Amino acid sequence: MKKLVKYLLELSLGEASRQIETKEEKNGSEIRIILSAPPELLGRLIGRNGQVAKAFKNFLAIQGRGRQAFHLDIKDKNS
Secondary structure, three states: OHHHHHHHHHHHHHHHHHHOEEEEEEEOOEEEEEEEEOHHHHHHHHOHHHHHHHHHHHHHHHHHOOOOEEEEEEEEOOO
16 A cells, blocks of 8 residues: 555655655554655645545545555654
């Protein structure tokens, strides 16, 4: 799943996606995807009114439907 998220980031952010760290934490049937971005990219990653973040969350929900629960965290790389 981590590779797929990285691919989607590359499609939506282009070269800027290389500045975003992607981590995957597993806990039983739950998988947490953590995206750490520099402050100047947080706005692009979240999107206007959270549209990009919502799209990522919806995509993860569809992928895990009935099998696994996916969670998406977006964090500032500096904190």
